[in-house]
Amino acid sequence: MTRITSIFRDRKFFSRYWMLLSMRPQNCKRIVVLGAPRVGKTSILRRYLRDGFVEDYSPTSEDFLRKLFRIRGETYQIDILDASRERDFPAKRRLSILTGDIFLLVFSLDDRSSFEEVCALRTEILAAKSKLTKSSVPEQCAQLQVPLLVCANKVDLLESEREISKAEVLQALGDDCAYFETSAKDSTNLEKVFETLAKRGGLPTETGPSQHRKVSLRSYQAIRTGRVAGRGSQTPGREDPCGALYPLARRPSFSTDLRKVIGPNTGRKPGKAREKCQIQ
Numbered sequence: 294m295t296r297i298t299s300i301f302r303d304r305k306f307f308s309r310y311w312m313l314l315s316m317r318p319q320n321c322k323r324i325v326v327l328g329a330p331r332v333g334k335t336s337i338l339r340r341y342l343r344d345g346f347v348e349d350y351s352p353t354s355e356d357f358l359r360k361l362f363r364i365r366g367e368t369y370q371i372d373i374l375d376a377s378r379e380r381d382f383p384a385k386r387r388l389s390i391l392t393g394d395i396f397l398l399v400f401s402l403d404d405r406s407s408f409e410e411v412c413a414l415r416t417e418i419l420a421a422k423s424k425l426t427k428s429s430v431p432e433q434c435a436q437l438q439v440p441l442l443v444c445a446n447k448v449d450l451l452e453s454e455r456e457i458s459k460a461e462v463l464q465a466l467g468d469d470c471a472y473f474e475t476s477a478k479d480s481t482n483l484e485k486v487f488e489t490l491a492k493r494g495g496l497p498t499e500t501g502p503s504q505h506r507k508v509s510l511r512s513y514q515a516i517r518t519g520r521v522a523g524r525g526s527q528t529p530g531r532e533d534p535c536g537a538l539y540p541l542a543r544r545p546s547f548s549t550d551l552r553k554v555i556g557p558n559t560g561r562k563p564g565k566a567r568e569k570c571q572i573q
Contacts, residue, residue, distance in 0.1 A: 320367065320368070320369045320370070320496075321369075321370040321371075321372070322369075322370070322371050322372070322394045322395060322494055322495070322496060323371075323372040323373075323374060323392060323393050323394050323395070324371060324372070324373045324374070324393070324394070324395045324396070324397060324490070324494070325374050325376055325389055325390065325392075325393035325395070325396050325397070326338065326373065326374065326375045326376065326377070326396075326397045326398075326399065327376050327377065327380075327386075327396065327397075327398050327399075327411075327414050328377065328398055328399035328400055328407060328410065328411060328414070329377075329380075329400065329401075329404065329406065329407035329410045329411075330377060331401070331404075332399050332400050332401040332404065332407050332446055332447075333399060333401060333444075333446035333447060333475075333477045334375060334377060334397075334399045335375070336446075336477035336478070337397075337399060337444065337446065337475065337477045337483065337486075338358070338373060338375065339477075340477055340480060340483050340502065341373075341483075341487055341502055342358065342360065342502070342538065343502045343507050356374065356375045356376070356377070356378060356544070357372065357373070357374055357375075357542060357543065357544035358372070358373045358538070358542060359371070359372050359373070359538070359539040359542030360373070360536050360537070360538055360539065361510075361513055361536065361537050361538075361539055362497075362499070362500055362505065362534070362535070362536045363513065363516050363517055363534070363535050363536075364497045364499045364500070364505070364534045365497070365499075365532065365534070366532070368517065369496065369497070369500065371496070371500060372542070374389060374393070374544065376389040376390075380410075385547070386417075387417075387421060388547060388550050388551060388554065389550075390417065390418050390421045390422070391421055391422075391425055391550075391554045392550045392553055392554060393418075394440065394494060395440040395441075395490060395493065395494035396418055396439065396440065396441040396442070397441075397442050397444065397486075397490065398411045398414055398415060398441065398442070398443045398444070399411070399443075399444045399446055400443075400444075400445060400446070400457075401445075401446050401447050402445050402446065402447050402448060402450060402454075402455045402456065402457055402474070403447055403450055403454045403455060403456055404456065405456045405457060408445075408456075408457050408462070408465075411443060412465055412466070415441065415443070415466070415470075418439060418441060419439060419441075422438070422439045425554070440490070440493035440494040440495075441470070441471065441493075442471045442472075442473065442486060442489055442490060442493070443462075443466060443470055443471065443472045443473070444473055444474075444475045444486060445457070445459075445462060445472070445473070445474045445475065446475050446476065446477060447476060447477075447478075448474040448475060448476045448481055448482075449476040449478055449479055449481065459474065471489050471493065473485060473486050473489075484501065484502075484503060487500075487501040487502060488501055497534075499534035500536070504534060505533075505534035505535050505536045506533060506534065506535040506536070507535075507536060507537070508535045508536070508537050509537060510537045510538070510539065510540070512535075512537070513535060513536075513537035516535060
């Protein structure tokens, strides 16, 4: 009897999650994170999601995360895609770039090759986005329109361990690029990074980790619907910025992302061939 009750509760619990998923937020953005392995991308994302810092390195296992926000009466959905595992698959990486709204590129100050990889990725992103918008001046126009930040992580290292100078980085990226020297270990400049991500990506600054309350998904649902979260409890203030991780988030299929890039078939003149979407 106890097992049956437990199964029933689990089904009811997850049905609420699926109901929440069906209630699409008013504003959806995808942040794509790129960079070489072992540069601190996962640690920065943990800070963004307020999960703290882990000293030991472990390869990324979850490459797609989702956080839901309720800010000033509006709902927001931020999907975070760590596309690191696509570095050896150009077509997949290209599709991730084309479907991304905001880009965070990370390299390590003690690894010159990781800096060179970020420079190449930045050029690839600007070129891909300019083709998507059919800009006649690829890099210059795209640079002004694409929300893109570059993080030089591990600034807490000794000066003798540093392989790239700030002057060298600024010369390579240009003054218009949003560039921060950060430390995921001690949170140096990360608050500025998250604030700039929000501003450049058209998101409220309250999406920053220190600007909202971290609540459970159940509490978030109660806030959004105006219901009491549980017997004897009070629904938190609906006007207070809050955010909740969505544990069942899965990356949309590649076919879904591809349709998003290509767009609907409607409006195409009869007899006119469909324009190809170059992802390689």
